[in-house]
Amino acid sequence: MHNSNRWAAVALFMALVGLPMGAFAEPTKLPVGYRSAQTLATQDASVLQVLEDQRISAQLHKDSWGNGLDEDSFDEPGDLVEHPLLNARLRLLSASGEVLASEELGYPLAQVEKAPIKGLPETVYFLTIDQTAPMGSYSGPATQLLLPSRQQLTPLNYKSADAKVEPLTLAQTGKAAWQIATPAEGGADELLQVSSFMDGDGDDDFATRFETYRFVDGQWQATSSQKAGYWDAENEFPARTAFP
Structure with a gap:
């Protein structure tokens, strides 16, 4: 039976038995x-x-x-x-x-x-979108936050210390990782992101950034700190005290 005829027959049957059309909605096409x-x-x-x-x-x-x-x-x-x-x-x-x-x-x-x-x-x-490249340690899965009931598929933003508003994206790579943390003083969970990157001309010139995302007054806000040194995924995730 042709699709249009099939669904016309379904509609007639549901009308006769008193069922709403949504009860047997046609599957969404891919x-x-x-x-x-x-x-x-x-x-x-x-x-x-x-x-x-x-x-x-x-x-x-x-x-x-x-x-x-x-x-x-x-x-x-x-x-x-x-x-x-x-x-x-x-x-x-x-x-x-x-x-x-x-x-x-x-x-x-x-x-x-x-x-x-x-x-x-x-x-x-x-x-989470897997952005992993076949080689290298600076790429990997990237995670964003969605609120479908309000923003549909638009990722949630955060406000940085300098008041810039950007999509909140968490990286999991060979030189970056993140975790959810519950603050000791209570309140909403926080998101902790650590990442290491080249910071100079020498092969050993690395810096590590520590970022904390907090949900404050209805919006995610970020604070960060940075220090010289190297971190990668083979190391333990830094202690909570390393983050601002």
Whole structure:
């Protein structure tokens, strides 16, 4: 039966038995070349959906996460020359399957999860985009915060000490890491980010930055400090006292 005829028949049946149309809403179509890699129901009954190139299986996603995804990862790498990998997309769907918002994410792998941050007035979600390059230690998964009930797929911003407002992005690389921390004095959880980078002309000239993101007066705010020295992912995460 043709799709239009099929759904007309469904509509007639539901009208006869008194069911609302939303009870059997037509499934939301996927863009050509994509598979639904993840769906996550939100607190307000909407759904966050991650789409990835259909050539990236769930197992390949798992094996490649944080390791870099290149042509050697595929059984038929030659196909990527004529048909490069599609970048992941994030969609926000209503309970009935309507696409409320959609964003292309710039890289092939992504995932979403409910953020386990305590003390916030509303539930936020982590969107992590795997930006790992096949080589090097300065790239890796980058995490942003989403508030679908208010901002849909627009990432949350933070205000820096110099009053600049920018998207809050947390890096996990060979020379950067972050954690959620509960302040001893109470209040909302904080986000701690440590990162190390070249700071001079010599091979051993490194500096390490310590950043704290706090939710204050309805907005994320950042403070930071910096000292000479090197940190990488093989080291223990710095003590809370290292952060401002």
